[in-house]
Amino acid sequence: MIPRKYLVHYIKVPEDPKEAFEESNGTVYNKYVWVRIGQHLEAFAEELNPQTNIVQNIWGYQSVVHNGYQVQSAVDTFYATSDTTDNDYYLYKYVEYLALHRSTGDNCKTERVEALINIDGIENASNSDPVPVDWAWKEDCYVTPQSLGGDTSGFQIPFQISNLGNRREVEISKNQQGQILVTEIDND
Amino acid sequence: MNNENKYIPDPDGQESVTNAVMEIANAYPGLDKRIGERFRFCETEPEDGLSLMVASGSFIYDHHESITGHVWELCLYPLVVIYRASGLNEKRKMEVKEWIDNFAKWLTRQPVTLKGNRYQLKEWPKLTDNRVIRDVSRTSATYLSTIDDGKSEVWITNLQIQYRNEFNR
Numbered sequence: 001m002i003p004r005k006y007l008v009h010y011i012k013v014p015e016d017p018k019e020a021f022e023e024s025n026g027t028v029y030n031k032y033v034w035v036r037i038g039q040h041l042e043a044f045a046e047e048l049n050p051q052t053n054i055v056q057n058i059w060g061y062q063s064v065v066h067n068g069y070q071v072q073s074a075v076d077t078f079y080a081t082s083d084t085t086d087n088d089y090y091l092y093k094y095v096e097y098l099a100l101h102r103s104t105g106d107n108c109k110t111e112r113v114e115a116l117i118n119i120d121g122i123e124n125a126s127n128s129d130p131v132p133v134d135w136a137w138k139e140d141c142y143v144t145p146q147s148l149g150g151d152t153s154g155f156q157i158p159f160q161i162s163n164l165g166n167r168r169e170v171e172i173s174k175n176q177q178g179q180i181l182v183t184e185i186d187n188d
Numbered sequence: 189m190n191n192e193n194k195y196i197p198d199p200d201g202q203e204s205v206t207n208a209v210m211e212i213a214n215a216y217p218g219l220d221k222r223i224g225e226r227f228r229f230c231e232t233e234p235e236d237g238l239s240l241m242v243a244s245g246s247f248i249y250d251h252h253e254s255i256t257g258h259v260w261e262l263c264l265y266p267l268v269v270i271y272r273a274s275g276l277n278e279k280r281k282m283e284v285k286e287w288i289d290n291f292a293k294w295l296t297r298q299p300v301t302l303k304g305n306r307y308q309l310k311e312w313p314k315l316t317d318n319r320v321i322r323d324v325s326r327t328s329a330t331y332l333s334t335i336d337d338g339k340s341e342v343w344i345t346n347l348q349i350q351y352r353n354e355f356n357r
Binding site: 008036038039040043 | 256257
């Protein structure tokens with residue numbers, strides 16, 4: 001059985017949402033980081049939600065109409081943190097910005113990556129070399145905060161990720177600082 | 189968490205919490221510093237003294253692991269607060285009980301008034317590694333536990349310290 005932590009999930013977020021969305025002054029903002037999802041999740045999945053319709057035709061057979069997938073994921077436990085060294089810090093600042101500004105549209109649009117790594121812990125991958133993976137895929141998505149609050153265990157902002165369907169294979173690696181980099185594979 | 193793993197001891201956590209709680213207990217503003225009054229760990233003089241006694245040792249009662257291999261455990265550490273005193277009349281017995289009650293209130297971060305001054309513990313002490321005290325609560329009222337042959341009385345109340353430990357697998 002493959003350990004669950006070998007399947008990793010990343011989402012791309014701006015380091016400073018305010019600067020990215022309000023103060024770009026016409027320049028292209030390019031300070032993004034990939035944040036690993038799931039620090040406090042005991043279960044997480046890309047729900048594929050296949051859109052199928054099965055009918056019994058007049059010949060006595062089944063006819064299946066498959067209209068594709070509506071892929072979504074729910075991060076239903078996500079704690080706010082003021083610790084800039086915490087894995088979730090930049091993701092928290094992004095989701096908080098979206099929630100406080102009731103953002104819609106392109107501010108909520110970003111990218112996610114799912115990868116099945118084949119080493120014991122992505123933290124053990126060497127910097128500057130490609131991370132050994134069985135596969136890695138990137139897809140555009142929308143992030144939508146669901147609520148602000150939670151119980152006494154801590155301030156929480158659960159959110160939902162809705163995929164857009166434009167999937168492409170990627171390679172992931174780590175830079176010298178150990179940050180995740182994602183590069184699209186040219187299949188041509 | 190399944191039942192057979194329910195009471196795994198946490199000796200490292202016990203040591204960390206013991207050190208921290210002894211330090212904070214001896215900072216209690218109700219201690220009479222003029223006579224060197226202080227809490228001792230698991231012992232008192234035969235006639236009198238204050239002590240914090242280990243009840244059962246700390247143990248892990250809830251365990252979670254995230255999809256990233258991040259583990260968080262909730263642990264409990266039951267402690268007994270002991271106030272030993274001799275030759276108590278009825279009024280002194282009431283004062284001893286009130287003293288322990290005030291100490292327990294203070295350690296559970298409730299406001300207490302001592303000699304006209306209001307005190308409240310702002311935060312629980314820091315622990316080592318990635319352990320954090322989440323709660324201190326009382327699990328009993330204050331009561332007279334035993335009367336020794338020498339007529340010294342042992343008054344106690346039971347506390348429970350809940351702390352969280354986090355690490356990555």
